[in-house]
Amino acid sequence: MGRKLWGIDSARKADQDLYNCVKKYYGSPKFWGRYLADVPGVSRGLSKLEISFLHSRNIKVMPICTVFDQAVSYEKGTIAVRNAVFHAKRLEIPEGTAIFANIEHFFTVEGEWIAAWAEMLLESGYRPGFYHDPLKGDFGDAYCKAAGKNSKIAAQSILWSSRPEAGTGKAYEAPDYNPATTLCKGNTWVWQYGREAKQCSINMNLAEDKMLKFLY
Template sequence: MANPVWGVDSAAPANLQLLNCVKNAYGNPKVWGRYIKTVPGAADGLTAQEVTFLRNNGIKILPIYSDFREAVGYQNGQTVARNAIFHAGRLGIPRNVAVFANVERFFRVDAAWIRGWVNTFYNSDFKPGIYNDPTEGGFSSAYCAAAAEDEKVSAHTILWSAEPEPGVSKEREAPAYNPIKPPCEAHVWGWQYGRDAEDCSIDTNLFSPLLLPHLWG
């Protein structure tokens, strides 16, 4: 693979203070993951001003949707996807950009939900993405079951892996790109390799160049 791209994600808004913190302590992010809807107590939603700020600084935006607490059931997958698509449209996210469902390691998850998420996005202007932990929890088995039931899952979904987790690093000290993947065909184009940086409120990531055309920027 061509050289991966270094980036960050944050629950807090990306502003000049946080960007300067990241640059001074860790490196120059090319990608910034941000939540597209406010979830009280968990994440501040992306704003139009923030979009302008990031794009003016040459940083691509990775949209994340996190306003759900489990990933079970086909209809629930459809509902969460429709809500994510609504907020992507409200923000003016362009066609063909991936929106990532935030499936945490402690969530209940099944194949039906994944199919509901993917199929709803398949008929939208956007691409389905899923942030996931492929080792802890049930995501990998659910994903592979969904892919076995519907080829659109493996063909069109972009995965962002949370494992392994060697820890936060500076950009120049980032590990070689080697995210853990589900044991079936999967496009794992993102890797959150470090969580909860001490100096700034961010996580550190590496992204495949294959993801870049599906980011906003």
Template sequence: MRNLNWGVDSAAAVTEELHQCVIDNFGRPDFWGRYLSTIPNVSEGLTPDEYRYIQNQGIKLMPIYNNFQAAVGSRAGAVAARNAIFKSRQLGIPEGTFIFANVERFFEVDSEWIVAWVEAFYNSPYRPGIYADPDEGPFNEAYCQATNMSNLVREQAVIWSAEPEPGTTTKRNAPRQFTPSRPDCEANVWAWQYGRDADECPIDTVLMENRLYRELA
């Protein structure tokens, strides 16, 4: 069995109340995925105080960049990466941490954007991650094209897969097998959002391989 870590992600800020809700209903998360930007009606952006609170609980941070609505074109990919890197520096996120682009299944996506995102990170102190759905939407085709265009995509990028969705569970009852959906080409799929929109608390549940967990903030 692979060495796996269990955690959650949330659009809402990690408060004492939300943290306790997760502990009471699901268990203690090893890591917490949080968005770097405030998007009205979508996400609360991570603040320095919240980041300190997360660290003080002994929880690792999984940073997510979501200040874009389409993943098309090399210029847009480079701009998104530079903005994500800037925000990460601003928050004091340690060098070497993976930063995940939030590519939703309903987004337009092309290979040029993916290549630019990865290449911009290659020349930065951080590492490129992508949250995406390999089953629904255009990501699968775009990603496989990107791996043909740039070896860096295949070598450097880590995928956080949104499929399949068996549903949220407690830490104790998390899937024993790590079986996220993967693109139809070589890909480093190291994380899996296996449950969305829990009833008990406003969180999703996530499994990741320990090799990614070690590279979180």
């Protein structure tokens, strides 16, 4: 199976206080998932200064796009991609980096939107990623429909599973890598196994080491 990378994601920006909290109570993350743009009432978006802060501590950035609350139609998927690419370019995130669409289990999801996200991101030079719940909600069926029509979607996309939830704890106590997966072929290379850690405002993840080249 190979070694696994321990990382986190947060709505709160990565600053010295949060980094110190994470290191004190849980461990040193290899990667940190953050939103590309502001989410009103939820989070400030990534900045070049924040990226520099993380890089100075040898932490890779995992960009997340969450400026939508449903994933329907090819046209809207294309708009989401344009938004994501705009912010990635603004932040000087290089092509080849995976950008994850944040798809919650309560979203309405259609295969056409999935196809647009994957196909248009690949055209732009970035790698398509999907944060999702493979067991609950619309994502699994929509993804499999899209992948059934275009084999490149399954081959080139990276899946970030939110199931099962194994709880939070120190990095060395992380569970064996065992994310839930979709019913069709897919590269499930990231697993969010723990949510809302008690001591710090973070979620916990494991990733395949092959993810390193798709992080910034």
